[in-house]
Amino acid sequence: MQLIWYGHSCFLIKTSTGKRILMDPFEDSIGYNNDFPKCDLITISHNHFDHSYLNKANEKTKVINELGFFDMNYLTIEGFSSFHDKSNGAKRGLNIIYVLKINNVTICHLGDLGHIPTPLLLENLKNIDILLVPIGGHFTLNGFDATTTCNLISPKYIIPMHYKNNITTLYLDDPKSFIISMKNIKKLNSNTIDYNSLHYSTKCQVLLLTPPYT
Template sequence: MQIIWYGHSCFLIKTSSGKRILLDPFKIDINSNASFPKCDLITLSHTHFNHSYINKNNTDTKIINTEGYFDMNFAKTYGINAYHDKLLGLKRGKNIIFILKIDNYTFCHLGDLGHIPDDTILDKLQGIDILFIPIGGKFTLDGYEASKLCELILPKYIIPMQYRTLDSSIPLDDLEKFIFSNKYINKINSSSLDTNILTSKYQSNIILMNICKLN
């Protein structure tokens, strides 16, 4: 199975059977013709433009943007209601946390989570293999809060997302707070991660990826 990071909170998961699952797609550039590939499933954590862009290749793709359980055969998906802020959604609205069971892996994509979840939600976030977590602050958890949440969830692997990079146009924090809170981090020189080599290659459970540039 392959994981590709397109930047921001957007990931593509390619299953062993060739299915494509796209998480929180965004408009790459208003003047760009670059677009995401045709996918079999898209999950949207919320409706803000930088998490819910559906390009022309995916106008008839199955989209999940609500809480609840969905079985697509190649992916079992569970959406959990949470919030984009610390005020129960009063400032920025709701945010769906998605748990996806794919190829014997359990993924969790936190979307634009803006608060530490309560125990009811945390109980549902146990047994996660790969956690996609926002760390850039401003609109979501910052690096310190993200580190605290990782300690509560204890996933096998952590992939930070939604933070300031060289190409960022959104005023987010960079990696500093998150790195300061975590001693062992793997920086891979790739925008693609093969899950088959996770246990053999990476001794630390935090993995920093490069951004894949769409043509």
């Protein structure tokens, strides 16, 4: 299984059988290239322009943008309710956390989570292999709250997303506060990982991917 970071909160997952799952695709106005390939499935955590854009190649692709359990034969996916802020959604609305199970690998995409998960929510976020977590603050978890969230979920691998770099035009924090709060940081000179090539040794291994097109 391969995971490709397109930037911001958007990831493309390629399964061993060639299926493509695109998560939280964005408009190109935020600075990244959004020339996404034709996919088999798209998940959308919430209906904001930087998380819900369908390009021409995917105008007819199946979209999951709701809560519940879905069995697609080549994967299962479950959406859990959360909030885009610390005020129960009063400021920015709802957010859907998706947990995907593909080829015995469990991936959790936190979307634009804006609060530390409640104990009830954490019950649904167990045994995660790869956690995709926003760390840029202002609209989502900041670096320190993201650290707390990662420690509570305790996945094998953590990939930070939704933060400031030299590409995006959005008002976000850089990853510094998250990096200094976490241990086991591994910087990769790529925006792509092959899960089968990873060597698991300890919980909460942070994989800091290189933003694409730099």
